[in-house]
Amino acid sequence: MADPPTQSVADPTDDLFDRYTLPKIALAVILAASLIGTWVTVTFAGGTVFDAVAKWAYFVALGVLTGGLLWKHTFVRPADLSTEADAYCAEMYDRFERIAAGALAVLAISGSVVFAEYVGRISTDLVFSFGMGVLALVALGVMIIWRNGSVTDQFRHPLGLLALGVALALVAITALAEVALRGFDPVAGLVRILHLLAFAVWVGGAVWNIFVAVPTGQKRPTVAVVRAAGQQLERFRWAVRFVIPTILLTGVYQAVDALGTTLTGYLGTIVGLAILAKVGFIGLLVVIFKLCPMWRACSPIEGVCELEDLGGSVPADTEPGNRDGDAEVANSD
Numbered sequence: 001m002a003d004p005p006t007q008s009v010a011d012p013t014d015d016l017f018d019r020y021t022l023p024k025i026a027l028a029v030i031l032a033a034s035l036i037g038t039w040v041t042v043t044f045a046g047g048t049v050f051d052a053v054a055k056w057a058y059f060v061a062l063g064v065l066t067g068g069l070l071w072k073h074t075f076v077r078p079a080d081l082s083t084e085a086d087a088y089c090a091e092m093y094d095r096f097e098r099i100a101a102g103a104l105a106v107l108a109i110s111g112s113v114v115f116a117e118y119v120g121r122i123s124t125d126l127v128f129s130f131g132m133g134v135l136a137l138v139a140l141g142v143m144i145i146w147r148n149g150s151v152t153d154q155f156r157h158p159l160g161l162l163a164l165g166v167a168l169a170l171v172a173i174t175a176l177a178e179v180a181l182r183g184f185d186p187v188a189g190l191v192r193i194l195h196l197l198a199f200a201v202w203v204g205g206a207v208w209n210i211f212v213a214v215p216t217g218q219k220r221p222t223v224a225v226v227r228a229a230g231q232q233l234e235r236f237r238w239a240v241r242f243v244i245p246t247i248l249l250t251g252v253y254q255a256v257d258a259l260g261t262t263l264t265g266y267l268g269t270i271v272g273l274a275i276l277a278k279v280g281f282i283g284l285l286v287v288i289f290k291l292c293p294m295w296r297a298c299s300p301i302e303g304v305c306e307l308e309d310l311g312g313s314v315p316a317d318t319e320p321g322n323r324d325g326d327a328e329v330a331n332s333d
Contacts, residue, residue, distance in 0.1 A: 026285055027206045033281035034059060034199060036274050037251070043271055044258055045181040051117060058110035059196070060203060062174070064103040065141065066167040067204010068096050068212075073156050073164055075205075075235040081152050085228035088220045090151035095212045097145050104141045107134065114174075122180040130177055133170035140166060171196050188257060195250035198243045205236045248282050255279075 035056050042052040072093065080089050111134040118127045140163040147159070154160060175192035179185060217229050255275045259265045266272030 023206065023210055027203070027210060029281050029285055030199075030203055030206065031060065033278045033285075034203070036278045036281070040258075040271055040274050040278070041178060041254075045178075047117065051113070054110045054113040055117075057106055058114050059174075059199065061103040061106040061110060062137075062167065062170060063200035063203040064207050065100060065107065065137065065204065066164070066171060066200040067202070067206075068100060068103075068208050069160065069164040069167055069204075070201060071205055071208045071232070071236065072096060072154075073160055075232045076155065077231070078155070080228040080232070081155055083228065084222065084224035086151060088216055088225045088228060089155075091216045091219070092208075092212050093151055093154055095216060096208065097148075099207065099211060100141055101145055104138050108138050111138075118177055118181075122177055126173070126177050126180060129173050130170075133166060133173050137163065137166050137170055167200075168197070171200050188254075191250045191253050194246055195254065198246040198250070201239055202243045202247070205239065209233065209236065244282075244285070248279075251278065251282070 035052075038056040038059060039049070039052040042048075042055055047055075076089055076092075080086070115127070115131050115134065118130060140159065144154075144157075144159055144163060148154075149157075172193045175196045176184070176189050178196075179189045179192050213229055213232070217225060255266075259269075259272055259275065266276050
């Protein structure tokens with residue numbers, strides 16, 4: 001579908017779409033913090049470095065799929081598909097499918113390693129649920145990629161919604177299995193579920209935003225696209241407002257549960273220092289999110305890039321009450 005030339009705002013938006021160096025750094029920090037956290041939990045459970053890397057790859061792949069499916073079916077809205085941004089959404093879906101194909105391959109391989117670790121160490125029912133969850137998500141993902149279809153047909157299709165439900169369930173099952181490795185505790189299980197779920201939403205949304213929304217937006221920098229991208233980013237921003245404190249608080253709980261509250265317990269061991277490093281990474285992320293608006297690089301932290309600054313007028317069908325959403329360009333996490 002050709003974009004109307006009268007709505008092109010390419011020159012101003014190119015600068016904004018390009019200004020996502022900080023979000024890329026933030027994603028690298030998120031991945032580094034998660035790798036450290038995974039190594040800590042695997043060490044407590046008696047695993048090896050290989051186990052930690054395999055499990056981290058599994059967590060990241062599951063997060064990319066879960067967060068991506070969440071964006072595809074909830075952050076994208078029907079109004080985005082009935083305007084001149086429909087081609088933008090269609091191309092985003094195509095880009096995500098290519099990323100999802102790689103994530104599914106990683107999930108299948110790393111998931112088999114994690115499954116082997118669980119066998120004989122946790123309850124058979126939990127192991128069975130985990131294995132079936134991985135197989136179901138991989139199968140559904142392959143079917144979604146294979147069937148393809150128009151953007152309106154893919155949006156909230158029962159198969160896609162089922163895949164999102166399975167992905168969320170698999171996050172919960174994985175969290176319970178992780179806790180069960182050290183002896184199951186209901187409170188620790190709930191905390192771990194919240195921690196992994198927040199990570200999945202964050203990393204999946206960040207990957208979508210940086211590697212799906214931004215490159216697509218650069219190719220279609222029209223007012224309609226910028227508005228749709230901004231509204232979707234605003235929905236992700238609201239999610240991150242809950243994600244950041246959830247990751248921080250649940251991470252602190254898990255650290256205290258493992259090593260207590262004595263500072264020497266952290267400074268005197270490699271694991272303790274790793275936990276402190278992870279907390280430091282989370283603090284760095286907060287700083288990055290505070291800096292992004294100063295660069296006019298849109299982020300989950302409040303910092304608006306007014307649509308009027310991009311040139312062109314706001315179309316008449318702009319939703320009221322969404323000025324922040326309308327104003328944001330999706331070029332950060």
